[in-house]
Amino acid sequence: MQGELALDEAGKILGMRAQALHAVGAYIVGAAMVPVLYSLKLIPSAYVVPSLHVMSRAVFTNTSPTGPYRGAGRPEAVYLTERLLDRAAAVVGIDPVEIRRRNFIPATAMPYQTPTGFVYDSGEFAATTDRCLEIADWKGFAARRAASEKRGKRRGRALTYYIEDCGVFNDRMELRFDPSGNVTIVAGTFSHGQGHATTYAQMVSEWLGVPFENIRLVQGDTSQVSFGRGTYASRSVMIGGSALKAAADALVDKARPLAAHLMEAAPADVVFKEGKFQVVGTDRSMALVDVARAFYRPVGLPKQFGIGLEANGAWSAEPQNFPNGAHVCEVEVDPETGEVAIDRYVVVDDVGRVINPLICEGQIQGGLAQGIGQALFEQIAYDRESGQLLSGTFADYCMPRADDLPPFDLDFHEVLCRTNPIGVKGVGEAGSVGAPPTVINAILDALRPLGVDHLDMPATPARIWERLVTPAK
Known part of the structure; x- marks a missing residue:
């Protein structure tokens, strides 16, 4: 990569010019073009750059094909910009x-x-x-x-x-209560060392009032996870977490009518807060976990409530x-x-x-x-x-x-x-x-x-x- 930086007399950036040649190996495989693209898109970085000219070329070589590595073009862009700024500071004083x-x-x-x-x-x-x-x-x-x-x-x-x-693309997450009141997170993302079982459980525990130890994560099992795009591009907490929030909100909405029925109130008079459904203006309340267990009662519930409590949510990286x-x-x-x-x-x-x-x-x-x-x-x-x-x-x-x-x-x-x-x-x-x-x-x-x-x-x-x-x- 080569770059040029123009400054005014006050040290403010007037413009930048950058060009890059990326050796991509003998042929394009997978997401090999990602670094080529993002090494240009992030060159302005955290700075006001009024004028910009950037150009990038992929070059085929007689070597192994390349692919995205941690950062995937972002390190190259930030490297060029930060090196230029330090060089400019030294030259200009x-x-x-x-x-x-x-x-x-x-x-x-x-x-x-x-x-x-x-x-x-x-x-x-x-x-x-x-x-x-x-x-x-x-x-x-x-x-x-x-x-x-x-x-x-x-x-x-x-x-x-x-x-x-x-973050890139979309993904799907599910929440399922079992008859004992425990929750299973069915994740479209995949944890290979990032600690999703901990982080997702923390969020669900906070949102739904379920004890942390009563939450488990299922991932990477096609017999249980119907759809998922996996983990890359630092996407899991934003896309997976936001989809999980949508699933949690949908689950609360699904449970609210049964909570109202059990507390002999209208659904419009029931609010959810800190893991409990409460009837507005009264001291009547019921934990979501107890409502979830009630969904599995063998008799005594109106047919419209069905059996079981689960919900899914989705989120997309638009924007990132x-x-x-x-x-x-x-x-x-x-x-x-x-x-x-x-x-x-x-x-x-x-x-x-x-x-x-x-x-x-x-x-x-x-x-x-x-x-x-x-x-x-x-x-x-x-x-x-x-x-x-x-x-x-x-x-x-x-x-x-x-x-x-x-x-x-x-x-x-x-x-x-x-x-x-x-x-x-x-x-x-x-x-x-x-x-x-x-x-x-x-x-x-x-x-x-x-x-x-x-x-x-x-x-x-x-x-x-x-x-x-x-x-x-």
């Missing part, structure tokens, strides 16, 4: 934080349509940045840098901002949602060897309503590990003549290990999404989108006094050392 502040889309402008057609429904980019800088002790950097220099190390730092789009956040990274670079050590890493994410903080933090940590791996270690290598893969094992393909990563300091700045009923935004890919430019910008901040102003990923010790000993061309 503006503080890297300040140049971003001057160009953030203000919260008062929401909903905001970007030049590439996305409509951001919500976001407080400046406030999220302020919180990240505070946690990172941005003002205390000078003392840490001096301490690093005493040990012969170069210390650098970077602040970057990311935004991405999440836009999680965003600020990253701060500090690195130490050994100028003798080129070795990079990440000393601290702080992230403040706006993922809308945080349903389960522990699960959200786990998702972000995993994404950070992958993004840092891309920045420092990972590289697919092919023989140029034969197309033979040279990095086909973990002996050849370097993955980040636990001791390569710092303790992550994570926080959330909740700005509820306005385009779905539960206010959530995706979280599964957030860390991987923001990490690569943050790490590279921090390394370049450390090395800029030594004459290094550009590095390609991965920033391996050998590549850094070579740049330090070889004059720039």
Whole structure:
């Protein structure tokens, strides 16, 4: 990818130009075009960009076909924009934080349509940045840098901002009460480590007043799940969760007439609150769980109520949602060897309503590990003549290990999404989108006094050392 950024005399963006060549392998397979598309659509990122020219081309090569990876084009877009902003700040002489502040889309402008057609429904980019800088002790950097220099190390730092789009297609969820009053969630999404059994049960417990331990999840079983699209594109909590909310609301509406019948009231006089049906103006109430059990009574109920209580709901990613956040990274670079050590890493994410903080933090940590791996270690290598893969094992393909990563300091700045009923935004890919430019910008901040102003990923010790000993061309 190549990009250009034009600024006015006040450091405000006038326009951007970007073009990209994407090696897609020998042929197109699956969703291989997704990174090609989204690496362009998100180039404006969190900033006001009055004029934009972007172009992307897919290039066929004699190598294996490619497909979407965590982030799927979003990391490429954010990487280009954040690298350009840091480069512009250095050339023009503006503080890297300040140049971003001057160009953030203000919260008062929401909903905001970007030049590439996305409509951001919500976001407080400046406030999220302020919180990240505070946690990172941005003002205390000078003392840490001096301490690093005493040990012969170069210390650098970077602040970057990311935004991405999440969710695609539609999906379906079901809720089924059994005769004992327990609930089964029948999910069209699929959990392969994201903790859906916990998160979905939390939501259903809160909405319907069913004890958490009495809720179970069924997924991936075609004999029980009639339809489902699975999990990708950080879609499950927004699409699956919103469909689940629709199912919960439908279930309450279905149970209301029977609750009214059992309490000898008109359905219009019955409200549902905190897991109970209540007759307005009286002390009469009945838990939804008890109403659900009543649906299975063998005798005594009017025929129109039928047997059993269940409902389904659907939701579609129209429009998508836009999680965003600020990253701060500090690195130490050994100028003798080129070795990079990440000393601290702080992230403040706006993922809308945080349903389960522990699960959200786990998702972000995993994404950070992958993004840092891309920045420092990972590289697919092919023989140029034969197309033979040279990095086909973990002996050849370097993955980040636990001791390569710092303790992550994570926080959330909740700005509820306005385009779905539960206010959530995706979280599964957030860390991987923001990490690569943050790490590279921090390394370049450390090395800029030594004459290094550009590095390609991965920033391996050998590549850094070579740049330090070889004059720039």
